[in-house]
Amino acid sequence: KNEVEQSPQNLTAQEGEFITINCSYSVGISALHWLQQHPGGGIVSLFMLSSGKKKHGRLIATINIQEKHSSLHITASHPRDSAVYICAVLVYSGGGADGLTFGKGTHLIIQP
Amino acid sequence: SQTIHQWPATLVQPVGSPLSLECTVEGTSNPNLYWYRQAAGRGLQLLFYSVGIGQISSEVPQNLSASRPQDRQFILSSKKLLLSDSGFYLCAWSRLGLGNTIYFGEGSWLTVV
Numbered sequence: 001k002n003e004v005e006q007s008p009q010n011l012t013a014q015e016g017e018f019i020t021i022n023c024s025y026s027v028g029i030s031a032l033h034w035l036q037q038h039p040g041g042g043i044v045s046l047f048m049l050s051s052g053k054k055k056h057g058r059l060i061a062t063i064n065i066q067e068k069h070s071s072l073h074i075t076a077s078h079p080r081d082s083a084v085y086i087c088a089v090l091v092y093s094g095g096g097a098d099g100l101t102f103g104k105g106t107h108l109i110i111q112p
Numbered sequence: 113s114q115t116i117h118q119w120p121a122t123l124v125q126p127v128g129s130p131l132s133l134e135c136t137v138e139g140t141s142n143p144n145l146y147w148y149r150q151a152a153g154r155g156l157q158l159l160f161y162s163v164g165i166g167q168i169s170s171e172v173p174q175n176l177s178a179s180r181p182q183d184r185q186f187i188l189s190s191k192k193l194l195l196s197d198s199g200f201y202l203c204a205w206s207r208l209g210l211g212n213t214i215y216f217g218e219g220s221w222l223t224v225v
Contacts, residue, residue, distance in 0.1 A: 004155075033213070033214065035216075040218075040219075041150075041200050041202075041218070041219040041221065042216070042218050042219055043202060043216040043219070044216070045213050045214060045215065045216070048213045086155070086156070088156070088214075100156075100158065100214065102155040102156040102157075103155055104153075104154060104155040105155065
């Protein structure tokens with residue numbers, strides 16, 4: 001069973017700061033998702049990556065398959081970035097539904 | 113475009129009462145469908161998944177059940193709720209296979225009292 005660890009669990013920063021959230025996992029994976037959960041509970045997928053780096057606006061996600069580690073970065077953070085960020089790893093079974101394992105999330109608060 | 117909806121958004125139910133949460137997907141066919149639960153202070157936990165009509169796999173033994181009566185409809189049920197069933201329930205869908213992202217519904221907050 002894959003163990004997914006996120007750090008930090010809680011992060012409070014000032015507007016404009018560069019934010020890094022880390023995710024490590026124990027078993028080789030097929031892909032990794034970064035998800036954003038807003039206070040109301042709704043979840044949206046930010047990135048899915050299996051190698052290298054992806055960028056979308058002020059968000060950057062990287063993954064190192066050999067080190068079993070991924071990071072989510074937020075540049076020029078803004079209060080609207082305040083949310084819970086969840087890392088989820090995918091082990092593709094090939095025979096049925098994809099097996100996602102989730103981290104517990106990082107609660108980010110950006111203060112103005 | 114594809115959309116996913118689940119309801120109700122919030123509900124408060126007494127212990128021992130039944131439960132029915134419904135999820136529908138639009139704009140795609142033969143999706144993989146999932147029910148997840150997020151308990152307070154814990155990560156998302158997969159409860160059920162389905163790869164087709166009438167095909168349900170359970171990940172966690174519990175007093176919940178799931179059904180898929182139609183291709184794009186997924187229902188989470190319980191005959192008698194327990195206090196421990198309280199939590200945030202999310203429906204999701206994806207395409208089977210590597211490289212496909214997963215889409216989540218809006219979620220349902222269940223409080224069992």
